[in-house]
Amino acid sequence: MNPNVKRVEYAVRGPIVQRAVQIEKELKEGVKKPFTEVIKANIGDAHAMGQKPITFLRQVLALCSYPELLEDNKFPEDAKKRAQRILDSCGGHSIGAYSASQGIECIRQDVARYIERRDSGIPSSPDNIYLSTGASDAIVTMLKLLVCGEGRSRTGVMISIPQYPLYSAALADLGAVQISYYLDEDKCWSLDVAELRRALNAARQHCNPRVLCIINPGNPTGQVQSRQCIEDVIRFAKEEHLFLMADEVYQDNVYAEGCKFHSFKKVLFEMGPEYSSTVEMASFHSTSKCYMGECGFRGGYMEVINMDPEVKAQLTKLVSVRLCPPVPGQALLDLVVNPPQPDEPSYTTFIKERTAVLAALAEKARLTEEIFNTVPGITCNPVQGAMYTFPRITLPQKAIDKAKEEGQVPDMYYCMRLLEEEGICLVPGSGFGQREGTFHFRMTILPPIEKLKVVLQKIREFHLRFTQEFS
């Protein structure tokens, strides 16, 4: 067996989630528990938490799936037009045909135009767009492309701690060197270039650092980076000849007053040609997050910038081996980057639905921070964006000892107890990485507001009880 596979860890779907699934089965079989349902706040899966799909997206997908419906006057004209355009760009006018490996050309054009609008007109070329099977696929592919060397010249990849564990898992799988840089919890999980430099210099002793990964807005930490910070990071990447991987899947998920999403690409280009024509970069987006939450379709794209044409040719070849990303996911992405316009019949409903989703998320972000910060022993940064909170928990020494006795890391012990006693499934902070001696958990803010209140209340009660038990 591949030893790198053994080293892979992926906490978001780890032992605690497996136990949650088991408990759900036990509940179904009538086993008595102190709760009647398991609430899974472990994963950023909006629909699973009750968020309704956006009508327009699903109408077009139904039309693409079963084009006979194009004759049906129940569907709005703009939905039909979009569906027809997608079908016309598919082999044999069917979403059942393989597409080009890089993705359907007219969808890549739409993506490029979307990026241009987002970035105030900075040009984007469809040739630099690669559609993907969710952002996960694109991230793993890009890492695979960049990693090489052996021993001390093995590629080092800088990732934040805490991080989204796809990164550490992919690096383990590739046998690349993970270089951890720490986000500053005391400054709302911000990123500091001095810390990047510290991590880089330390890593130079034992590997060849070549790649810097950033998640903005942040998972699991929910921060939104300032424009200044992004500039600093880009300057650092240029100085140190690092390839920038900007994970921007939460680009629409910004809630906090005064926060704004700045794409790495836009900032890069605004810094002038010295930067915009030299820094190599890839940016990732997905249909899974934002207001759509369409995780199951596995849609996404990456844009590559300043990539050496030879490397790009290799990338194109590499993605061809798996033939193509799922076409329904590509179609969905097309609608996301090319939504109804003000003069189209679906516009009003679309905007209403999108606004409602984002407003509810903003409200839940606020509520989560507020309630957690009333609990002694829990401290929680503002959820500026994304879909998660990563509060710090103070655990009594006796609880830490008890966990060790049970052979578990302390926050895993805490989360397991919470699951068994309250039916709430969170992911321990250790699954994302945290400073030695600190403990956290990650919770999504996705449950419907009334359920979220219950969840927060239950965690509160559990935390007090747990703290008491071990005092």
Place this chain on the structure above:
Amino acid sequence: MNPNVKRVEYAVRGPIVQRAVQIEKELKEGVKKPFTEVIKANIGDAHAMGQKPITFLRQVLALCSYPELLEDNKFPEDAKKRAQRILDSCGGHSIGAYSASQGIECIRQDVARYIERRDSGIPSSPDNIYLSTGASDAIVTMLKLLVCGEGRSRTGVMISIPQYPLYSAALADLGAVQISYYLDEDKCWSLDVAELRRALNAARQHCNPRVLCIINPGNPTGQVQSRQCIEDVIRFAKEEHLFLMADEVYQDNVYAEGCKFHSFKKVLFEMGPEYSSTVEMASFHSTSKCYMGECGFRGGYMEVINMDPEVKAQLTKLVSVRLCPPVPGQALLDLVVNPPQPDEPSYTTFIKERTAVLAALAEKARLTEEIFNTVPGITCNPVQGAMYTFPRITLPQKAIDKAKEEGQVPDMYYCMRLLEEEGICLVPGSGFGQREGTFHFRMTILPPIEKLKVVLQKIREFHLRFTQEFS
């Protein structure tokens, strides 16, 4: 850059296909050519070649995409029932939710029941089923799991020559050792255990052979293996402690009189417990082929048999990193393994459509063999199954010399000329591997019958002209 990525080659989407896409653009722009359209017979993409989707499948997918249609009395009851069942097994009743990484449980149950029916009752467990993003994904994942070691202890993987280039590409990417065994063209591309043994013994000098891959029915060669041959292969795998990977994506595509699909699993179990409880195996299936031809949905599954529970746990962890296969593809797979039953309203149409597709393929298989074998310098084995023919072409020495002058392998030169002169896109045999000094091309039998006749006729004329030119 990753040097393994550089070594990857994937002919099915290689330079000839890129040139075909270019020519299509030129045609659109009004550039004059000796033909008016490019016919792409390079890839097994049924819908792109005009095959119509199966109505039932698409109705259910439309219902799953836009559940408001469940209220619509235009849809048959069985389609609604299937859609409702799939939705009920999705988080939040939405195909937009992530599924379990191994795939939706009720669909894995349906797959297991399908396998049991196919294999005359030999038991199958949903725990051994992993849904995937097309068969490509499952094959790559399984290879990744199995490959390890360095230098002379590096894992060797046996693949047929000619092969489907996903295999050689994945092995290059993983840095595994490819062990080539040759199919016997003179015996209708059959597989001979003596040749397996020769290849294995030779490979033992420089690597650690651990895996044996078989494609049945064969791509690119179109053969269907006899039950006897499969037994021999299984016996060989047991003796040599090889993990068997059975690529059975064409299991419904069997046309020739006297040929029948035998699943490796069924034969394994019929050989008795000595085999059925020891030989480790994985079998792959896909929604892309058979009568469905739904390539764009990227649906598929693998069944693992006798896999060490620890390795299986690693596999489960590994697939969790990319979260889940596309849910629309999973839904589609569910319909394939659980199609309309005789007492259901969609049955008649479903059977009619399925039969028509398979009958047309059988007719095209026959026709292809027949016409090619009338051309002096082309010899073609019967297309017993799958969707391809891999005829051998005799090239004049002067043509071979000319190709070398142009820096091309001779069959690439041949296929490029065919593309430029007739607008027909085939894949040169060198992309799949062939015995030194022999030349082939692969052509799909998918074009509609009238178009296929034209294609065959054009290839005939081209071949005669080409041969003449270089005589």
